Amino acid sequence: METKSFICINCPLGCPLTVTVENGEVKSVTGNTCKRGELYAVKEVTAPARTVTSTVRVLNGERPVVAVRTKTDIPKGKIFDCMKAINAAEITAPVHIGDIVIENVCGTGVNVVASADDELG
Amino acid sequence: MENKITKSLVIIGGGPAGLAAAVAAAENGLPAEDILILERDGRLGGILNQCIHNGFGLHTFKEELTGPEYAARFEERAKALHIPYKLGAMVLSISPEKVVTAVSREDGLFTVEAGAVILAMGCRERSRGALNIPGFRPAGVFSAGTAQRLVNMEGYMPGREVVILGSGDIGLIMARRMTLEGAKVHVVAELQPYSGGLKRNIVQCLDDFGIPLKLSHTVTEIHGKDRVTGVTISAVDDKLKPIPGTEEYYSCDTLLLSVGLIPENELTLGAGAPLSRVTNGPVVNESLETGVPGIFACGNVLHVHDLVDYVSEEAAQAGRAAAKYVQGGSKETAEPLSGGIKLEAKGGVRYTVPSIIHPENMPDTLTVRFRVGGIYKNSFISVYFGDQRVQHRKKTVMAPGEMEQVLLKKADLQNIDFDTVTVTVEAE
Numbered sequence: 001m002e003t004k005s006f007i008c009i010n011c012p013l014g015c016p017l018t019v020t021v022e023n024g025e026v027k028s029v030t031g032n033t034c035k036r037g038e039l040y041a042v043k044e045v046t047a048p049a050r051t052v053t054s055t056v057r058v059l060n061g062e063r064p065v066v067a068v069r070t071k072t073d074i075p076k077g078k079i080f081d082c083m084k085a086i087n088a089a090e091i092t093a094p095v096h097i098g099d100i101v102i103e104n105v106c107g108t109g110v111n112v113v114a115s116a117d118d119e120l121g
Numbered sequence: 122m123e124n125k126i127t128k129s130l131v132i133i134g135g136g137p138a139g140l141a142a143a144v145a146a147a148e149n150g151l152p153a154e155d156i157l158i159l160e161r162d163g164r165l166g167g168i169l170n171q172c173i174h175n176g177f178g179l180h181t182f183k184e185e186l187t188g189p190e191y192a193a194r195f196e197e198r199a200k201a202l203h204i205p206y207k208l209g210a211m212v213l214s215i216s217p218e219k220v221v222t223a224v225s226r227e228d229g230l231f232t233v234e235a236g237a238v239i240l241a242m243g244c245r246e247r248s249r250g251a252l253n254i255p256g257f258r259p260a261g262v263f264s265a266g267t268a269q270r271l272v273n274m275e276g277y278m279p280g281r282e283v284v285i286l287g288s289g290d291i292g293l294i295m296a297r298r299m300t301l302e303g304a305k306v307h308v309v310a311e312l313q314p315y316s317g318g319l320k321r322n323i324v325q326c327l328d329d330f331g332i333p334l335k336l337s338h339t340v341t342e343i344h345g346k347d348r349v350t351g352v353t354i355s356a357v358d359d360k361l362k363p364i365p366g367t368e369e370y371y372s373c374d375t376l377l378l379s380v381g382l383i384p385e386n387e388l389t390l391g392a393g394a395p396l397s398r399v400t401n402g403p404v405v406n407e408s409l410e411t412g413v414p415g416i417f418a419c420g421n422v423l424h425v426h427d428l429v430d431y432v433s434e435e436a437a438q439a440g441r442a443a444a445k446y447v448q449g450g451s452k453e454t455a456e457p458l459s460g461g462i463k464l465e466a467k468g469g470v471r472y473t474v475p476s477i478i479h480p481e482n483m484p485d486t487l488t489v490r491f492r493v494g495g496i497y498k499n500s501f502i503s504v505y506f507g508d509q510r511v512q513h514r515k516k517t518v519m520a521p522g523e524m525e526q527v528l529l530k531k532a533d534l535q536n537i538d539f540d541t542v543t544v545t546v547e548a549e
Contacts, residue, residue, distance in 0.1 A: 006324070007320050007321065007323075007324050008321075009321040009324050009325050010179075010321075014319065014320030014321050014324075014518075015517075016517070016518075050325065050329070051175045051185070052301070053173050053174045053175055053187055054173070054301060054302075055173065055272070055273055055276065057276065063274060063276075064275060064276035065273070065274070065275075065276035067173035067187060067188075067189050067273065069173075069175060069187055076329070079301070080301075083301050083302075087302075097189070097190055097193055115173060115187040115189055115190050116170070116173070116187075116189035116190075116193075117189075117193070
């Protein structure tokens with residue numbers, strides 16, 4: 001049996017979680033104050049994931065770049081591949097929150113979407 | 122437009138605080154056309170426009186939004202209510218009689234006679250000049266927020282080899298952001314023995330990318346004449362003085378400073394409202410009203426927040442109070458900061474907002490926000506009415522970087538025989 005400790009990142013409370021793992025299987029989670037903490041702990045041990053936020057170059061916009069995000073979190077190991085795809089992408093104004101910028105980024109099944117608006121410049 | 126207009130309520134600043142205050146005022150009976158938001162930038166949303174990371178709105182919307190997405194939610198509500206606003210409008214002064222003088226390209230110089238004013242100007246970053254770091258003045262020293270604007274809004278990378286001084290949230294966020302964009306962030310140095318940022322940001326922004334955080338360390342020299350070529354970092358003792366012999370040289374082209382935020386209160390002082398020496402924001406009562414009757418304050422101009430959700434809540438409270446003031450619903454208080462119950466911050470609690478309560482004007486439940494001055498583990502937040510302890514809540518960890526709160530009920534503050542409420546941290 002193995003214990004891992006880390007800090008829950010779901011909300012700013014930052015609960016100190018302790019997880020016991022046996023043969024790659026989560027046996028117990030303690031230290032969390034809500035259900036989300038438990039789910040996070042299991043995920044962090046088995047398949048850690050993060051939301052990636054960045055910017056993409058805009059053509060014909062008011063501003064040079066517009067903010068984008070992965071719609072949901074993606075596997076932690078794919079963060080830098082995702083950044084490569086984002087840095088190679090361009091979008092044409094007008095851009096609105098939720099517009100798809102990259103479909104199924106790096107085979108994660110998750111879209112990169114605009115997280116800010118930019119009008120025709 | 123005429124250069125002299127009259128409005129029931131003028132809100133200074135169209136960021137998260139100003140927007141939430143405007144929405145709350147309009148939703149509490151103030152006709153939208155009697156409200157005016159003055160914003161100096163070219164768009165609404167304030168600092169959230171450059172905070173493109175996620176983590177906003179968990180309390181307010183129960184989902185994790187980025188800064189611009191969070192701002193857009195409030196912008197939509199303000200626009201749906203048809204609340205008037207002016208962009209590119211810089212307020213120059215506010216008189217104690219609530220005459221707001223502003224200037225914009227479109228209108229030139231103009232004045233607004235306001236029935237009430239809500240201050241929502243936010244805060245600004247402490248700069249290098251406040252730190253007295255020896256060395257020349259080379260290019261490559263940026264405040265973390267300036268770097269954030271350059272990367273996220275202008276599309277420029279300010280440097281490739283980075284050292285960050287200060288572990289405030291913006292510094293931590295920028296450590297990750299610059300790393301994602303291909304920069305090498307060598308180290309984050311923090312003068313205090315604890316981080317000034319949220320724990321989740323240390324995990325997500327530093328630990329995830331293997332960026333070391335050196336507590337009790339500071340920059341003691343900036344090298345380079347035209348451009349930063351490196352910095353010297355030294356350990357500090359418990360009096361925060363650099364310890365000779367601990368110097369370490371880091372080669373870098375960029376130094377980011379994330380060393381604190383200061384509420385932006387020049388207008389507040391001009392209006393004659395007294396400031397708190399602890400928060401650098403105005404002293405306010407239960408209605409978030411400053412020392413000048415009819416001038417209210419909320420958001421980072423009042424005290425620096427770590428969560429925008431709390432800014433929105435606080436701003437809504439100011440919006441409701443201002444609407445009530447304009448409509449004549451508040452008991453006339455010629456001196457908003459006299460009389461009432463005094464809120465005292467003691468034993469590790471650095472300050473409270475508000476600091477004075479007039480029970481007759483408070484909402485049914487009043488949120489009192491505060492920060493502690495150090496790290497407290499397994500301690501209690503206690504509230505005393507006079508000498509009597511009425512609240513005693515255990516907290517696993519409290520840190521200066523995370524705002525705390527207690528709730529006071531109006532029903533408990535009627536017909537009382539005490540004139541002080543104390544908020545304190547206790548070991549047991």
